Amino acid sequence: xxxxxxxxxxxxxxxxxxxxxxCDPISGHTALYWYRQSLGQGLEFLIYFQGNSAPDKSGLPxxxxxxxxxxxSVSTLTIQRTQQEDSAVYLCASSLSGRKYQETQxxxxxTRLLVL
Amino acid sequence: AQSVTQPDIHIxxxxxxxxxxxxxxxxxxxxxxxxYVQSPGQGLQLLLKxxxxxxxxxxxKGFEAEFKRSQSSFNLRKPSVHWSDAAEYFCAVGDxxxxxxxxxxxxxxxxLVKP
Numbered sequence: 001x002x003x004x005x006x007x008x009x010x011x012x013x014x015x016x017x018x019x020x021x022x023c024d025p026i027s028g029h030t031a032l033y034w035y036r037q038s039l040g041q042g043l044e045f046l047i048y049f050q051g052n053s054a055p056d057k058s059g060l061p062x063x064x065x066x067x068x069x070x071x072x073s074v075s076t077l078t079i080q081r082t083q084q085e086d087s088a089v090y091l092c093a094s095s096l097s098g099r100k101y102q103e104t105q106x107x108x109x110x111t112r113l114l115v116l
Numbered sequence: 117a118q119s120v121t122q123p124d125i126h127i128x129x130x131x132x133x134x135x136x137x138x139x140x141x142x143x144x145x146x147x148x149x150x151x152y153v154q155s156p157g158q159g160l161q162l163l164l165k166x167x168x169x170x171x172x173x174x175x176x177k178g179f180e181a182e183f184k185r186s187q188s189s190f191n192l193r194k195p196s197v198h199w200s201d202a203a204e205y206f207c208a209v210g211d212x213x214x215x216x217x218x219x220x221x222x223x224x225x226x227x228l229v230k231p
Binding site for chain 1: 152159161165
């Protein structure tokens with residue numbers, strides 16, 4: 001079946017602009033995660049959604065970052081007033097329920113963001 | 117807080133030779149450990165995972181990993197490397213104290229395969 005998809009693949013923006021990154025999880029997966037992969041910080045957790053529960057936002061680096069998940073499926077990560085340090089690859093992952101620690105997280109190909 | 121260390125940033129290995137990637141973790145309870153591989157331009161793919169039981173775990177693509185509690189290690193091995201194994205490898209630990217299975221990743225090891 002189809003895996004996790006993300007769009008756009010690449011995004012170039014100017015400092016100060018807002019950007020939206022989209023993630024389509026695997027159909028039927030109720031848990032969705034966002035991670036960021038950058039040169040300075042490596043791979044780091046950003047936010048986690050599980051069903052209709054309140055998201056775990058503990059990894060968001062600042063209040064310029066926010067995420068939504070509509071209808072328990074598609075998720076959008078929004079970065080407001082982008083800064084150059086936001087340049088990174090943003091990875092989305094999904095898993096079946098998020099409640100079992102041995103569950104595999106399936107990752108999308110990522111969105112490469114470059115802030116000029 | 118948990119952490120994962122991958123001491124080797126780069127490793128170069130000849131095709132057909134054996135490969136071992138090191139991973140050390142810090143975690144206050146029984147860890148849930150994962151190895152992922154990222155090929156150029158691709159997302160992360162799970163190679164194998166450990167939760168309990170047999171400390172030698174078999175994964176896909178001929179990889180295996182051994183959990184050693186006394187050394188806080190979870191090293192990844194492959195007996196004979198293929199050119200297609202050139203990629204970046206990430207070790208991760210799952211946070212079982214969180215509501216969801218948030219992963220904490222190591223810094224990654226980039227593997228280059230010489231012909």
